[in-house]
């Protein structure tokens with residue numbers, strides 16, 4: 001089973017996709033770090049719940065149309081945003 005050519009090919013694609021997701025996330029965090037600096041300059045709060053609500057609604061729609069569970073998409077965004085807000089709080093405290 002471990003050497004089944006289809007399994008090997010499928011796992012190769014999974015590895016490529018995981019690599020792409022990590023690179024995309026890294027780019028996202030580079031951008032959110034810059035947003036954190038701007039927020040500090042302008043005295044804005046680390047979190048923006050209204051923006052988050054808009055993003056959740058948008059991603060839930062996108063997920064549904066891509067046959068991905070909208071609950072999962074929301075959980076993923078919430079998890080990432082919590083980390084971003086933690087970074088923004090740290091930037092504000094520097």
Ligand SMILES: C=C(O[C@@H]1C=C(C(=O)O)C=C[C@H]1O)C(=O)O
Pocket residue numbers: 032035046047048049051052055080081084085088
């Ligand atoms: C990046 C921002 O800061 C926070 C993080 C967000 C995100 O990671 O998308 C969205 C809203 C904010 O709670 C922002 O305000 O745009």
